Amino acid sequence: xxxxxxxxxxxxxxxxxxxxxxxxxxxxxxxxxxxxxxxxxxxxxxxxxxxxxxxxxxxxxxxxxxxxxxxxxxxxxxxxxxxxxxxxxxxxxxxxxxxxxxxxxxxxxxxxxxxxxxxxxxxxxxxxxxxxxxxxxxxxxxxxxxxxxxxxxxxxxxxxxxxxxxxxxxxxxxxxxxxxxxxxxxxxxxxxxxxxxxxxxxxxxxxxxxxxxxxxxxxxxxxxxxxxxxxxxxxxxxxxxxxxxx
Numbered sequence: 001x002x003x004x005x006x007x008x009x010x011x012x013x014x015x016x017x018x019x020x021x022x023x024x025x026x027x028x029x030x031x032x033x034x035x036x037x038x039x040x041x042x043x044x045x046x047x048x049x050x051x052x053x054x055x056x057x058x059x060x061x062x063x064x065x066x067x068x069x070x071x072x073x074x075x076x077x078x079x080x081x082x083x084x085x086x087x088x089x090x091x092x093x094x095x096x097x098x099x100x101x102x103x104x105x106x107x108x109x110x111x112x113x114x115x116x117x118x119x120x121x122x123x124x125x126x127x128x129x130x131x132x133x134x135x136x137x138x139x140x141x142x143x144x145x146x147x148x149x150x151x152x153x154x155x156x157x158x159x160x161x162x163x164x165x166x167x168x169x170x171x172x173x174x175x176x177x178x179x180x181x182x183x184x185x186x187x188x189x190x191x192x193x194x195x196x197x198x199x200x201x202x203x204x205x206x207x208x209x210x211x212x213x214x215x216x217x218x219x220x221x222x223x224x225x226x227x228x229x230x231x232x233x234x235x236x237x238x239x240x241x242x243x244x245x246x
Contacts, residue, residue: 007056
């Protein structure tokens with residue numbers, strides 16, 4: 001279980017996260033929704049220790065992240081919000097780097113690479129640099145790297161972005177299977193259909209504040225007969241008297 005207790009992040013005079021309180025249960029797929037700048041990536045980067053909150057606590061299975069950072073990081077597989085990193089490395093060099101960071105044996109690394117490259121249809125591309133790949137192919141390399149150590153916690157920031165339909169389907173199936181085993185999947189998305197299809201529970205953020213936390217069904221029940229899109233846009237979108245371009 002991941003608990004965020006009054007987590008706050010401030011950059012100068014800008015409040016990126018404002019007193020965020022959340023509980024993410026084991027065995028669930030938990031989704032973050034919100035417009036650009038809502039605080040989704042800030043929350044995710046706080047959980048994976050890329051940034052430190054200005055205030056508040058993050059607790060993972062009873063252990064404070066600030067006090068047990070390394071042990072908790074070793075349990076997390078992370079897909080960042082952009083695959084445009086380590087571009088000079090080949091795919092296999094990137095996976096070797098990740099395998100080393102997670103103390104995998106060569107046998108463990110090779111077994112996972114063989115399975116995941118076959119699943120995501122990237123066999124034979126291992127010696128090409130990330131720079132030479134399309135956005136979608138880079139995303140596949142990053143996803144494979146995140147899953148190499150078979151971590152129990154998956155933290156995925158816009159993981160489906162750029163993936164072809166088959167790869168997106170396969171990753172969603174992996175996410176569901178991972179949660180069924182009692183593990184935790186946390187991801188962000190702008191796609192409401194994906195959120196409705198996958199999420200056991202979701203959080204909607206707006207300008208750093210939590211404006212909804214619960215199931216999709218409970219959210220739909222607040223406005224019977226309306227679509228998730230209509231409800232979401234009413235909660236997060238522009239005021240009704242604003243017009244596009246204004």
